[in-house]
Amino acid sequence: MLAGPVFTSGSPDGPRFPLLLPINGQIVIAIYRFGCCFVRDPRAGTSVNTSTAIAPATMAEEQYAHPGICLFTVLFKISALGFYILCSIFIESFVIQFVVTVFLIALDFWTVKNVSGRILVGLRWWNEVDEQGQSVWHFESLDQQTLETLNKKDAWLFWWTLYLTPVVWVALGIVALVKFNFDYLLIVGVAIILNAANIVGFTKCRKDAKKQIQQFATSTLTAHMGSTIQSAFMSSV
Numbered sequence: 299m300l301a302g303p304v305f306t307s308g309s310p311d312g313p314r315f316p317l318l319l320p321i322n323g324q325i326v327i328a329i330y331r332f333g334c335c336f337v338r339d340p341r342a343g344t345s346v347n348t349s350t351a352i353a354p355a356t357m358a359e360e361q362y363a364h365p366g367i368c369l370f371t372v373l374f375k376i377s378a379l380g381f382y383i384l385c386s387i388f389i390e391s392f393v394i395q396f397v398v399t400v401f402l403i404a405l406d407f408w409t410v411k412n413v414s415g416r417i418l419v420g421l422r423w424w425n426e427v428d429e430q431g432q433s434v435w436h437f438e439s440l441d442q443q444t445l446e447t448l449n450k451k452d453a454w455l456f457w458w459t460l461y462l463t464p465v466v467w468v469a470l471g472i473v474a475l476v477k478f479n480f481d482y483l484l485i486v487g488v489a490i491i492l493n494a495a496n497i498v499g500f501t502k503c504r505k506d507a508k509k510q511i512q513q514f515a516t517s518t519l520t521a522h523m524g525s526t527i528q529s530a531f532m533s534s535v
Contacts, residue, residue, distance in 0.1 A: 374405045419448065
């Protein structure tokens with residue numbers, strides 16, 4: 299059993315770099331290469347691979363915090379796209395294709411707006427019309443400390459799927475236009491509109507959250523400076 303710090307030097311893909319390490323009061327040689335650290339004891343001429351001790355921590359960092367929600371975030375998008383493409387090839391009934399695909403698109407829209415966005419990135423938005431007939435946006439976000447604890451892989455999956463999905467639908471719309479399948483453009487139009495609504499909503503919500511954080515930081519700094527100046531003035535008096 300090794301006891302003591304493990305230090306590495308150089309790129310994992312580069313040449314080996316020997317390091318002298320103090321372990322159990324003895325000086326041993328460590329050679330690091332390709333993500334594995336081999337600690338060699340010159341007295342016994344043996345080496346031990348310490349990558350097994352490092353691997354659990356690395357694997358823990360790569361795991362999703364909410365795998366079920368991430369699954370459904372991607373599942374409804376893939377289902378809508380897959381059913382649309384397969385129906386275009388194998389099924390001639392436009393009614394079935396329209397009803398099922400739009401239903402899957404609506405499920406994806408609702409899931410992203412009300413579940414995925416709130417849990418994966420800590421954001422929520424909605425839009426309503428006030429008494430004057432004007433559209434009003436409402437945004438909610440978690441506090442700064444909670445946002446910093448959110449899983450980065452969850453957030454990465456959310457934002458990339460959010461922005462890439464309408465790109466795929468636009469490409470499918472171009473294909474339908476080239477093939478003169480104008481009926482299919484109706485499905486593509488619904489998909490683009492709902493996905494664009496989520497993009498606009500969450501993008502504005504993220505900007506609003508950043509603005510609130512900046513305002514809070516500014517007000518906190520101003521209050522701290524004011525209290526410091528007041529304390530200095532009172533002490534001088």
